[in-house]
Amino acid sequence: MTTRAVVKGVGHYLPERVVPNAEFEKSLDTSDEWIRTRSGIERRHFAAEDETTSDLASFAAMAALKDAGLSADDIDAIVVATSTPDLTFPSVATMVQQKIGMTRGFGFDVQAVCAGFVYALTNANALILSGQAKRVLVIGAETFSRIMDWTDRATCVLFGDGAGALILEAQEGTGVNADRGVLSADLNSDGRYKDMLFVDGGVSTTGDSGKLRMQGNALFRQAVEKLTSTAHTALTKVGLTDEAVDWIVPHQANIRIIQGTAKKLGVPMDRVIVTVQDHGNTSAASIPLALSTGVAEGKIKQGDLLVTEAIGGGLAWGAVVIRW
Ligand code: ACO
Secondary structure (H helix, E strand, O other), X not given: OEEEEEEEXXXXXXOOEEEEHHHHHXXXXXXXXXXXXXXXXXXXXXOOOOOOXXXXXXXXXXXXXXXXXXXXHHOOEEEEEOOOOOOOOOOHHHHHHHHOOOOOOEEEEEXXXXXXXXXXXXXXXXXXXXXXXXXXXXXXXEEHHHHOOOOOHHHHOOEOEEEEEEEEEEEEEOOOOOOOEXXXXXXXXXXXXXXXXXXXXXXXXXXXXXXXXXXXHHHHHHHHHHHHHHHHHHHHHOOOOHHHOOEEEEOOOOHHHHHHHHHHXXXXXXXXXXXXXXXOEOHHHHHHHHHHHHHHOOOOOOOOEEEEEEEEOOOEEEEEEEEO
């Protein structure tokens, strides 16, 4: 028998305020048409002034707990992927612990920008396989609206706020790819690409949280190639090919990146979960938001083979293969 980290429940939360592309036309030299055709984004949600990343994360966590039929104290660990924490410390994970009323276990944050959820999922899987935890709440939560330069039309129209969560539970499998649960993962980073995507502030430099800076065009060129390669590697690790894939659940940065990667993987677009039009780029929250939306829409079903893939600042990128 082999221990597997199996998905028990999933949920998400989006802030109430929806901002359509047209709203940016009032303050920037941009258009709904440009944003739609270059990125696929039509609208995004922005958190209210008094709404923090840990609030969004807690609402998503409670939705996932409800879906799993579990209570907070059934969870052993919380792993939150975020680059926009409420405070420099403590972690968002411990704030979520308090907000959902979990009085045991442990929590910590993972920071790998848009690849954060893939990193968090891989860490959560390792906690389960090593016997450190039986049930792990894995959350991606962001308030990227707080690190936007509202005068930079090349970045501020692309990002949004939100949170998604899933619960992984230790279950016995047989060690074959038909088992439910996380089947494989592939993680990568390369610090030489730092200037392609970064935030120009921080605790040990400027003392403030800074604003996002991106060389969108250069990053675009890296994205399709690296995402295809990491998805291939994760599948190959367990002897699977692209044909076995029921759903690609990609990081939602740009529809053209999503289409380019699916094409290179040989997976038709009707087997790709796409939410970028409604959420924009929510960084580490985008994959769990897409997973939760895909389940809610009746697309992702138990037993389906999923590949999640993401790339972001670092650069950091990776993929996880899951039998849902
Ligand atoms: N409205 C109108 N024009 C604009 C806007 C805008 N909002 N933004 C940029 N432009 C202009 C540029 O100034 C440029 O004009 P110029 O030719 O006169 O200089 C022109 O549009 C073309 O700009 P490009 O940057 O070449 O446009 P491109 O087609 O590459 O699309 C985009 C830009 C959407 C940013 C794309 O490059 C992209 O999605 N890149 C990847 C982003 C990504 O993958 N991020 C993932 C990680 S995110 C994370 O980790 C946090």
